[in-house]
Amino acid sequence: MADAKLTSLLYLERDGKYLMLHRVKREHDENAGKWIGVGGKFEEGESPEECVIREAREETGLTVSSPVPRGIVTFVSDEFGTQYMHLFTADRFTGTLLDCDEGELAWVDKSRVPDLPLWEGDRVFLRLLSEGAPFFLLKLVYRGDTLTRAVLNGRELTI
Numbered sequence: 001m002a003d004a005k006l007t008s009l010l011y012l013e014r015d016g017k018y019l020m021l022h023r024v025k026r027e028h029d030e031n032a033g034k035w036i037g038v039g040g041k042f043e044e045g046e047s048p049e050e051c052v053i054r055e056a057r058e059e060t061g062l063t064v065s066s067p068v069p070r071g072i073v074t075f076v077s078d079e080f081g082t083q084y085m086h087l088f089t090a091d092r093f094t095g096t097l098l099d100c101d102e103g104e105l106a107w108v109d110k111s112r113v114p115d116l117p118l119w120e121g122d123r124v125f126l127r128l129l130s131e132g133a134p135f136f137l138l139k140l141v142y143r144g145d146t147l148t149r150a151v152l153n154g155r156e157l158t159i
Contacts, residue, residue, distance in 0.1 A: 005083040008052035009039035010067060011129065012060075013091040017107040019060065020116065025103050030080050035108075035116040038100075039085075048086035056090075060105060061098030064090045071136040073125055078143050087125060120147035124157065 012019040021038050023031040040055040042048070049067055056064045067088040075083040097105060108116065110130065114123060121140035128136055141149035150157040 003081050005081070006042040006051075006086075007039060007083055008042070008048045008055060008086045008088060009037045009073075010052045010056050010064065010088045010090060011037040011126075012056070012062070012064065012093060013089060013110075014107060016111075017109050018113055019097075019105060020108045020113065021059065021100060021103045021105055022116075023103040025101060031119075033117055034122075035113070035118055036122065038105075049088075052086065052088050056093075057095075059100045059102060060095075062093045062095040065092045065094075066090060069135060070129060071125060071133075071138055073121070074137075074139040075121065076139065076141045087129075089129060119145075120159070121150065124150055124152070128152075 019038065020035045022035050023033065038056050038059045039052055040059070042051045043054070046054070048069070052067050053064050056062055067090040069086065070089055071087045073085045073087055075085065113126060118126070121142070124140065125138055128138070137153055139149070139151040140147060147159055150159050
């Protein structure tokens with residue numbers, strides 16, 4: 001358990017679009033080439049909400065208010081270990097979008113997000129977000145880049 005990561009991830013919403021981060025700027029990035037929301041690892045003593053607000057500000061320059069907790073996603077990877085991710089959405093923010101040193105930021109129409117290079121498990125929780133699902137617990141198990149198992153609120157999903 002000592003090497004499990006605690007993270008928060010945010011999908012900022014505006015005009016039917018999500019702010020997406022195309023991870024193309026860092027070497028040895030476990031998300032290299034993928035499109036994801038903004039977020040990152042907890043700092044000592046941070047709550048999930050504090051983490052996601054800080055990470056959004058650091059990665060985008062935007063100050064998010066009232067992020068809505070949507071779920072907890074447990075990632076289990078044979079390459080990257082275990083990660084417990086607190087998933088949020090928000091549509092209230094101020095500031096000016098800045099360049100991000102982790103990748104390229106872009107507002108992407110929600111209907112086009114599934115066409116992007118995503119982790120397969122991200123497609124599962126993005127679908128849940130689009131359906132307005134209540135707070136959920138999702139476990140995603142990977143072997144390399146391949147999603148091998150998904151469990152939603154204790155029930156196996158067909159993948």
